[in-house]
Amino acid sequence: MATRTFRIWRGERGADGGFVEYSxxxxxxxxxxxxxxxxxxxxxxxxxxxxxxxxxxxxSCSAEVNGNxxxxxxxxxxxxPEDRPVTVEPMRAFPAIRDLVTDVSWNxxxxxxIRPFAPRPPDAADGTWRMDQRDVDRVQEFRKCxxxxxxxxxxxxxxxxxxxxxxxxxxxxxxTAALExxxxxxxxxxxxxxxxxxxxxxxxxxxxxxxxxxHITITDNAIIPLKERVADRFYDPIRxxxxxIAG
Numbered sequence: 001m002a003t004r005t006f007r008i009w010r011g012e013r014g015a016d017g018g019f020v021e022y023s024x025x026x027x028x029x030x031x032x033x034x035x036x037x038x039x040x041x042x043x044x045x046x047x048x049x050x051x052x053x054x055x056x057x058x059x060s061c062s063a064e065v066n067g068n069x070x071x072x073x074x075x076x077x078x079x080x081p082e083d084r085p086v087t088v089e090p091m092r093a094f095p096a097i098r099d100l101v102t103d104v105s106w107n108x109x110x111x112x113x114i115r116p117f118a119p120r121p122p123d124a125a126d127g128t129w130r131m132d133q134r135d136v137d138r139v140q141e142f143r144k145c146x147x148x149x150x151x152x153x154x155x156x157x158x159x160x161x162x163x164x165x166x167x168x169x170x171x172x173x174x175x176t177a178a179l180e181x182x183x184x185x186x187x188x189x190x191x192x193x194x195x196x197x198x199x200x201x202x203x204x205x206x207x208x209x210x211x212x213x214x215h216i217t218i219t220d221n222a223i224i225p226l227k228e229r230v231a232d233r234f235y236d237p238i239r240x241x242x243x244x245i246a247g
Contacts, residue, residue, distance in 0.1 A: 001025050001026065001027050002025070002026050002082070003023055003024070003025050003026070004023070004024065004025075004026045004035070004077065004082070004085075004086060005021060005022070005023050005085040005086070006021070006022045006023070006024065006035065006036075006039065006085060006086050006087075006088060007019040007020070007021055007085045007086070007087045007088070008020055008022060008036070008039070008044075008047065008087075008088045008089070008099070008100070009087075009088065009089035009090060009099065009100065010047070010099050011096065011098070011099065012096075012097070012098045012099075013095060013096055013097050013098065013103075017096065019087065019089075020044075021085065022039045022043055022044060024038045024039050024042060024043075025038075026077050028078070029076070029078075030076070030077045031072065031073055031074065031075055031076050031077065032063075032065055032070070032072040032073075032075045032076075032077065032080075032086065032088065033049075033051055033054060033061050033072035033073040033075075034077075035077060035086075036049050036072060036088065036100070037049075047099055047100075048097075048098040048099035048100060048101045049061070049063075049072075049099065049100040049101065050062075050100070050101045051072070051073065053073075054073045055073065056071055056073055056074040056146075056213055057146055058146060059071070059146040059147050059148030059149065059150075059213075060148075061073050062091055062148045062149060062150050062153065063088055063089065063090060063091065063100050064087075064088070064089045064090070064091060064092065064153070065080070065086065065087070065088055066080060066081075066086060066087055067087065068211070069091060069150040069153040069154045069211050070150070070211075071148060071150070071213050072088070074213060088100065090102045091104075091149065091150075091152075091153040092153065092159055093149075093152055093153040093154075093155070093158040093159045094106065094149075094152075094153070104149055106164060107147070107149055107152065107169075107171065107172075110168050110169075110172055111172060111175065113168075113192075113196065114168075114172060114175060114176055114179070114189070114192070114197075115179070115187045115189050115192070116179075116187075117179055117182065117184075117185055117187070118185060118186050118187040119184040119185065119186065120184055120185075120186050129183075129184055131183045131184065132183065135181075135182075135183035136183060138181055139177070139178045139181050139182050141216055141217065141221060142174045142175070142177055142178035142216065142221075142222060143178060144214040144216055145171065145174055145175070145214060145216060146213070146214060147171065148213060149171060150211045150212065150213065151169070151170040151171050151174075151208035151209075151211060151212055151218060152169040152170065152171050152208075153211075154207045154208060154210075154211045155169055155170055155202075155207065155208055156205070156207070157169070157198075157201045157202065163198065163201060166198045166201070167197070167198035167201045167202075168196075168197040168198065170202070170208035170218050170219075170222075170223065172197065173193075173197070173199060173202070173218070173222050173223045173226055174216060174218055174222045176189055176193060176197065176222075176226065177221070177222035177223075177225065177226055180226065180229070181225070190229055190230055190233050190234075193226055193229075193230050194230045194233075194234055199223070199226055199227055199230060200227070200230070202223055202227070204219050204223060204224060204227075205219075206218075206219040206220075208223075
C-alpha cells in the first residue's frame with residue numbers, strides 16, 4: 001500500500017474552477033476510477049464524476065489523466081509515474097458541467113444530422129440479400145465504438161480550434177464510414193462529408209487512433225477512405241471533365 005497525491009479539477013459551469021489536492025492510499029491493481037471513488041468516500045463526497053460499467057465498455061468515465069484522454073476505469077495506477085501527483089480533469093473539447101463531468105450532448109445532436117442507413121431492395125423473394133463476406137467484415141471494426149468521445153477530445157480541430165460548428169470529428173467519421181462502406185447502403189453522403197461534416201479539416205495525425213480504447217483504426221480505415229471518396233468526387237479534374245461531357 002502506498003499513499004498517492006491527486007490533483008483533481010473542481011468547478012461548475014459558468015464559475016471559475018481549479019485543481020484541488022487529495023491524498024489516498026493505493027493498493028495493487030487499483031485503477032484511477034477506484035481512487036476517485038475512494039476520494040469521494042474519504043474526503044470529497046460532493047465530487048462529481050460520471051461512470052457506469054467500470055469495464056471499459058460504456059465510455060462514461062472519460063477524462064484526462066496526466067493530460068492524456070483516457071478511460072479512468074482502464075487506467076491502472078501502477079502504470080502512472082509515482083514521483084508526481086496524478087492530475088485528473090474533464091475532457092477539454094466539451095464544456096464542463098461540474099468537476100469531472102462534461103456536457104457531451106453536442107455529439108448526439110451531430111449524429112442526428114447524418115443520413116441514416118438506406119438499404120437496397122432485397123436480392124431474393126424471401127427478403128434476403130447477397131453480400132461478399134469481405135464487404136461485411138470491412139465495417140465490423142467500426143461497430144466496436146463505445147462512444148467514449150476520447151477521439152473527439154484529442155482531436156485538435158475540436159480541442160484547440162473549437163470548430164464544433166464546422167467539423168463533426170473522428171467518432172462521426174467512423175459512424176459515416178460504417179454506413180458508406182456497408183455493402184447494402186445506397187445513400188450518398190459525400191457532399192455532407194465535404195461541407196457539413198468538414199472532413200477536409202482532418203490532417204490525419206492519427207491522434208484519434210492512438211487514444212481509442214477499442215483499438216479502432218480510425219484514421220487509416222475510416223477517415224482516409226472517406227477523404228479519398230470526397231477528393232475523387234469533387235477535386236479530381238479528369239473525373240469532373242468526364243462528368244461534364246456525360247452531362
